[in-house]
Amino acid sequence: MNERAAFLCDTSGQTLIIYIRGEIDHHTAVSVRNGIDTLLFEKRPSKLILDLSEVGFMDSSGLGLIMGRLSVMKSLGGDMLLRNPGRETQMILSLAGMERLIPTEYSDTQSLPVNQHYAHPHMAAESVADRAPKSASRRRSKAKASGTSA
Numbered sequence: 001m002n003e004r005a006a007f008l009c010d011t012s013g014q015t016l017i018i019y020i021r022g023e024i025d026h027h028t029a030v031s032v033r034n035g036i037d038t039l040l041f042e043k044r045p046s047k048l049i050l051d052l053s054e055v056g057f058m059d060s061s062g063l064g065l066i067m068g069r070l071s072v073m074k075s076l077g078g079d080m081l082l083r084n085p086g087r088e089t090q091m092i093l094s095l096a097g098m099e100r101l102i103p104t105e106y107s108d109t110q111s112l113p114v115n116q117h118y119a120h121p122h123m124a125a126e127s128v129a130d131r132a133p134k135s136a137s138r139r140r141s142k143a144k145a146s147g148t149s150a
Helices: 029-043 060-075 087-095 135-146
Strands: 006-012 015-024 047-058 079-083
Touching (some): 015 029, 047 087, 060 079
Parallel strands (some): 015 047, 047 079
Antiparallel strands (some): 006 015
């Protein structure tokens, strides 16, 4: 695969939101898993949201990554939610029957700007709060590209 997986994190109360970007395969899943687990055990959230909107490819290693985080969250007494998987990622999740195990949420707008810089998993995860808010400008940019008004 061409693009390494990376992630950002954000917290909202007792919710930890992980924004994953790139390709989740056997080369990248271990480092992403280790980075997320470090955050889970440090922050001990009651809810984990995995935002998959920027995942371009995912194989069975990605399914293992997701199932393992579900297991960790259950051991911590928490819940988990998947957010905005793309069409191909959703197909893999559906074929694996993941919708029976983990709720999936879809929203009309994505939370992060297209040019957002993601930390590689072996680096310390960067908080979304450390970034300048750009989601409104992204919606305007997307609207301009599609010819609609924001």
